Amino acid sequence: MNNSRTPLKLFKRGFLPVGIVFLVSLLSPVHAENLETNTLRGKILYHGAIPPPEEHIIKQDAEVCGKTRQIIPVTISQDGGLQRAVVSVEGMNSGSPQKRPPLILRNDKCQFFPDLGIALVKQPLEVQNLDSILHNTHIRTKKRAFINVVLLPQSKGIKKVIKKPGPMTIACNKHPFMEGFIHVFDHPYHAITNTQGAFTIPNLPPGTHTLSLWHKTLGTIQRTVTLPQKDGTLLNIEFPAP
Amino acid sequence: MPFLSAPMWHSNRTHRFRLFVLLMGLIVGFFACPSPSSATEPQADLSASISRGQQLYQRACILCHGKAGDGDGPDAFYLGAYSAPRPRAFTEGEYKFRSTPSGELPTDSDLLETITNGIPGFMPFFSSLAESDRWDIVAYIKQFSPIFQETDKRTPIVLPPGPLPPNRESINRGHELYTLLDCEKCHSPLAIAPNGLYEQGELRDRRELDILPPDLSKPASFKNGHRPQDIAQSIMTGLDGTPMASFRETLPRPEDIWHLVNYVLSFSRPQ
Structure with a gap:
């Protein structure tokens, strides 16, 4: 009676079959179909x-x-x-996007680099100024300001995490000829x-x-x-x- | 022994089973029963507040801000249909006067403050309304944009200790900063007449309407208030929807904000 309840036997009777079923299910055609791209x-x-x-x-x-x-x-x-x-x-929608390194937006010789960029939701955006003059970086979504900041000459980055998908425009109020665009997605x-x-x-x-x-x-x-x-x-x- | 042991064993099992059921019942009951501060009560309070706010809005705010809260009420035309500032479009969820960083929503207290103090030259103050009435209006105007429901945290910025005394040294440092930060590109060196970018037609608000920078020699006309902390807040947070940017991360030293404020206020003080 006692011998029949040893941990090893319980494992064999209980967990082992469940584990085998689980492993087999991973290889089943249903999963293979879902992975097909x-x-x-x-x-x-x-x-x-x-x-x-x-x-x-x-x-x-x-x-x-x-x-x-x-x-x-x-x-x-x-x-x-x-x-x-x-x-x-x-x-x-790929669910919760993975952590990604910041998208660096540079002000360089009065141009935005990249001037057409792609970012993912939850990705930080870092704005930098490589020029020897003051710059403004004004990024807007369709309806609202995302960030409107001033950067000292050759200044370190100002960071902000992007929260929502959609297109954004980049402008510099001081240099109206500067333009840029960032598209934010929640999928790849x-x-x-x-x-x-x-x-x-x-x-x-x-x-x-x-x-x-x-x-x-x-x-x-x-x-x-x-x-x-x-x-x-x-x-x-x-x-x-x- | 088998005769005796079987019922004893049985009674132990039963006892354990009863204990288990009791314990599970307690756990389930704990989570299932509504606590005294149930979530339904604040909801009821909120909808009553929104309803009262709507009634007040329809009497006091609708003429400029419009029935739909899109800033296009019948009287908005007389404020200057083709020039900024226009009445706030609550539907778009963008606010100039905030204690929060650039691009963020204002706190409820920020909205209450604007309703209470008004905007010099543009919006009347409603300090004569009971405070609870003003909170009801806050609750109602937040309903126009889903963004308030989507945003969980609205954290005000923290101003460095100040204001600092407006002595000569502080004003001189403020003057240096005014030049360093290119304030004069929009506000002119004398701070009275607009120049530079405005005259070139390059200062526009979010609706692409020409927007005039304030006359810094007339602090009473400052739309976001003229106390040192009001001016500091405008410079630190920026005014979203206008070209006025946030300088919070631009100032070389935290206390510089108070030197800049002292310099701005020096335009209206006898030298």
């Missing part, structure tokens, strides 16, 4: 009118910033590939188009998705795409003229 590859094309570059005559701090600044509204490749568009998949399914207008979004579950396409001059559009189970097709998406 594919890579979305595409190209954003634009064949509309291209606005002329904006020329700014610099009145403040021209010795550091230069005398003029040209802002290019739309840049396309030879075959119409739209550069610097932000592509993201809507309706995705996003990309910025390269010099050919191409983008790649890996590890995406197959199926129908709504893509959001943003461009600083052309605005935001949505397109529905279907990602097959295996292999891939190169999607060509035309960005309409505003």
Whole structure:
């Protein structure tokens, strides 16, 4: 009677079978199916009118910033590939994002670097000033200020954690020709188009998705795409003229 | 022995089982029963407060701030439809006058203070209303934007010990800072007429409306108050939605804020 209740036997009778069932369940086809992903590859094309570059005559701090600044509204490749568009998949949420190192936003020769950046929710943003002049960095969401701070010449970073997804604009009230954009996501399914207008979004579950396409001059559009189970097709998406 | 031991063993098991049930019952009961300070009571208080606040809002605030709280009431037009400042749009959850860092929401006390003291030249003060009525208005205006529900913490900044005496040394240091921090780009060296960026048409508020920096020689017109601590707060937190940035992390030394305040107040004092 006593022998039948030894800890080893209890373990064999109780935990071992449960453990085996658990391990087998990990290898089951249900899990394998959930892990199946594919890579979305595409190209954003634009064949509309291209606005002329904006020329700014610099009145403040021209010795550091230069005398003029040209802002290019739309840049396309030879075959119409739209550069610097932000592509993201809507309706995705990866739960609680992992801790990430800060996104460094530099004021350098009166330009923001990066002037088009991507951040994740809960990621800290660190603003730095590498110039020998005072800068202001005014970052706004659609409705509210995220931060509006002044940075002394060559000053250490001012940090603030980003809490919400969405697009943000970066400006300097002192140097109105400075511009920048940060897009904040709560998932990893996003990309910025390269010099050919191409983008790649890996590890995406197959199926129908709504893509959001943003461009600083052309605005935001949505397109529905279907990602097959295996292999891939190169999607060509035309960005309409505003 | 087997005859005797079996019932004894049985009674022990039963006893243990009863104890176990009793213990579980106590644990479940402890968590299941509502405590005397149940969450439902403050909720009831809050909705009553919002309801009273709504009635007061519809009498005192609606003409400028609008029925929907979007800052576009019928009288808002007469404040200057095409120039800043416009009445606050509560729907957007952005506030100029706060004790909290740049980009954060104001505390309830900040909202109460603005309602109590008004904004010189723009918003009447409502100190004649009972304090409980003003708190009800605070509760109501927070309902216009979901952001107050989404934000759990609103922590005021801490000003360094001060103010400091406005002696010559302090004012001189304030003057140095005024130049170092480029205050004169918006507020002009004489602090009276706007210059620089405003004249170039580059000072705009969140609605892209031209916004005039204050005349620093007239502290009574300062919208966020003219006591040293009010001016210090405006400089430290910035005024969200306007070009006025936060200098909290810019000042070389914490006490510099009081030197800068002394310099700003020196414009309105006989030299």
